Amino acid sequence: MDVVCPQDSHREEVHIISSIVREGTVADHTGVVRQTELARQLSMPPPPEEPLQHRVGCFGYFQILLWGILSVYLIERLVDSGSWGALIASVILLALAVFAEILIFSRRRSKEKSESEEYAKKKQAWDDANAKWELLYYCHRHGIVFDPANLKEFCDPSSLERFICQPPIFHTDEK
Ligand SMILES: [Zn+2]
Numbered sequence: 541m542d543v544v545c546p547q548d549s550h551r552e553e554v555h556i557i558s559s560i561v562r563e564g565t566v567a568d569h570t571g572v573v574r575q576t577e578l579a580r581q582l583s584m585p586p587p588p589e590e591p592l593q594h595r596v597g598c599f600g601y602f603q604i605l606l607w608g609i610l611s612v613y614l615i616e617r618l619v620d621s622g623s624w625g626a627l628i629a630s631v632i633l634l635a636l637a638v639f640a641e642i643l644i645f646s647r648r649r650s651k652e653k654s655e656s657e658e659y660a661k662k663k664q665a666w667d668d669a670n671a672k673w674e675l676l677y678y679c680h681r682h683g684i685v686f687d688p689a690n691l692k693e694f695c696d697p698s699s700l701e702r703f704i705c706q707p708p709i710f711h712t713d714e715k
Pocket residue numbers: 545546547548550679680681682683
């Protein structure tokens with residue numbers, strides 16, 4: 541397929557943007573990546589970051605261990621004292637502690653779940669935008685980005701993100 545510029549149908553100086561970015565991006569021997577200004581403008585924004593998994597962690601285990609030791613000690617003391625009331629009170633206390641711990645863990649779970657759902661949405665939007673991006677061309681003569689399948693729409697390299705993703709959702713810090 542011959543790709544022509546939407547401005548006046550010329551074929552020269554029209555290139556697919558993925559190759560402009562590839563050729564305009566060089567990593568030197570120290571691993572430092574240098575990009576031409578055009579390659580930078582035409583690059584896909586980086587994919588969204590995966591949420592960190594919240595593990596129970598050392599502190600969580602330490603807490604549980606501490607509770608365990610404390611409760612064994614408490615029960616022993618209270619059983620020794622021979623008072624049923626004290627025993628019942630300690631069991632209630634323990635049950636409350638366990639309940640609190642369950643609550644903490646389940647809240648953490650639900651936070652994790654909502655974070656991973658949000659990530660899935662962002663990732664999907666990024667994948668869709670990336671699929672569009674791969675089809676785009678750039679005219680060096682007119683300085684415009686366009687999709688050869690739809691010559692009615694084109695954009696300036698600086699508004700590329702809006703062009704491939706409506707609404708733009710990658711940069712959450714802009715909200
Ligand atoms: Zn042109």
